[in-house]
Amino acid sequence: MQINRRNVLIAGAGALAAAGHLPAMAQAYPAKAVKIIVPYPAGGATDIIARMVAEKLATKWSQPVVVDNRAGAGATVGAEAAARSxxxxxxxxxxxxxxxxSASLYSKLSYDPIRDFNAITLVATVPLALIASPKVPARTLTELLAWAKKQPGGVSIASTGNGTAQHLTAELFKKRTGLTTVHVPYRGDxxxxxxxxxxxxxxxxxTLSAVLPHIKTGKLNAIALAHNxxxxxxxxxxxxxxxxxPDFVAATWxxxxxxxxxxAALREQIYKDISAIVATPEMTQKLVDMGAEVNNYSPAQFDDFIRTETAKWAEAVRISGARID
Known part of the structure; x- marks a missing residue:
């Protein structure tokens, strides 16, 4: 029987590749720098957490892990960049x-917030706190509602912008309490x-992390936490x-x-590496000090959480009437 020399060479190359001897196939992840896109400016809580994780991942992976801030349009600029990566x-x-x-708020998106992403892990949740100005003569929710209902023309309720979790939570609060409110949007905390x-x-x-120092010094009054x-x-x-x-829960995460x-195997590796970092006492304490609850969810748990959140915020957007074209 004649042996085709070309076929032998091809078979031999395949065996070497399978054994991990060809450099292109043998490189372990990551073999180069990894980028973390953050859809907010530097200095905020999202950016701070990304940088804490990035620092530890760079050590674990022996590769640079770079935070790329892509702020704008309610976090959709960064999300679009990530979806297209x-x-x-x-x-x-x-x-x-x-x-x-964003799926409910924006009438036109160039990406799907659910289908175009794979969930890796929910690191932490920071509840929203109902905060009263020092000029408001109320220290409890009962007192606040009683005072607010007596104000001619209603009361002003601020937010970090139209369509944000803070704004939508205020709309849900208005519906639950029957208060007359005037929405005052700002550009951030x-x-x-x-x-x-x-x-x-x-x-x-x-967001509790943003207002925690003022609560601790007594400059602002925390009426209640929208948390369980x-x-x-x-x-x-x-x-x-x-x-x-009861049953009034709202947070950023x-x-x-x-x-x-x-x-899937690579997603699992990334999840395990991030999860191990979040679980360290050092990282856990830093998150707690920020006013966060550490979740450290698996991808499956995070998927379930996302479905619940998407449905909740879709209802809040409907109630508020908010829409961005």
């Missing part, structure tokens, strides 16, 4: 509850908190349920995704 594991995306709001401190607006739902349990950072502040409004199509 190659599904090779070299682009990660860390975002917030805005991701599950800082200017909103400044006007709360000055008494220019009456109240707001604020008290937070150790402010143990004396009741939940909305404890204050008399911080989670990692990849573009859709990253192989």
């Amino acid at each position: 190659a599904p090779d594991g070299y682009t990660l995306f860390e975002t917030t509850s805005a991701h599950t709001i 800082a200017p909103m908190i400044t006007d709360l401190l000055a008494g220019q607006v009456d109240m707001a739902f604020v 349990r008290r937070m150790s950072a402010i143990p004396n502040v009741p939940t909305c349920a404890e204050a008399g409004m 911080f989670g990692f995704f990849t573009p859709a199509g990253v192989p």
